[in-house]
Amino acid sequence: MCLAGHEKNCSNRLSVIIPALNEAGEIAAILAAIQPLRAAGHEVIVVDGGSHDETVSLAAPLVDRIILCERGRSRQMNAGALQASGDILLFLHADTRLPDAAAHLVSSGLAHSGKSWGRFNVRLSGRQPLLRIVERMMNLRSYLTGIATGDQAIFVRREAFLAAGSFPDIPLMEDIALSRSLKRTFGRPLCLSTPVTTSSRRWEESGILRTILLMWWLRLAYFFGVAPERLTQHYTRREA
Secondary structure (H helix, E strand, O other): OOOOOOOOOHHHOEEEEEEEOOOOOOHHHHHHHOHHHHHOOOEEEEEEOOOOOOHHHHHHHHOOEEEEOOOOHHHHHHHHHHHOOOOEEEEOOOOEEOOOOHHHHHHHHHHHHOOOEEEEEEEEOOOOHHHHHHHHHHHHHHHHHOOOOHHHOOEEEHHHHHHOOOOOOOOOOHHHHHHHHHHHHHOOOEEEEEEEEEOOHHHHHHOHHHHHHHHHHHHHHHHOOOOHHHHHHHHHHHHO
């Protein structure tokens, strides 16, 4: 449904889909930051994967819909997409903040480029100089390969998402797999230079260089056909 008086039109309505699990410490602040999107008539959906804290109760007043789903980022995002009413789906990690005018950047960018999907540049929240190098490398790699990661807030027209087969039901690398399918079917993504800001906590807690090497190893192994289930086991052991 379009809302009279808003600058957007029906064909550009966004559904922001946020998979969440035990995010009580951050979810209210994250959702408060995107209330202007709701005020403009866009949709915000949180898909909870079985939180044991107050994530659901804190999110409920700040979203258009709460969906309860089996744990797993792919499953959660697919569940949100299935019930979303927008024409453009934007998948947002719970530790990532959208820039101002995100809806305009996405809708006008897709319209002017003729593309069906895209992503933002990413900026890491921490201040360590090495993080600036990491984020530049992430954005450059994505630009050169035409592959986006979940940290870059992937957005896609609903019909393209469905035609690409949605997110595969795998425990890791679901964003890479979807990007490959979208690229194969609809071409390279729209790369918005305006960044989203994602938490650098993982990088700082595990060690920046260590995390870089781990991410590179995981992606290389996936590229050469190692099953995501095996990669998840390795990732979990390293994080522990």
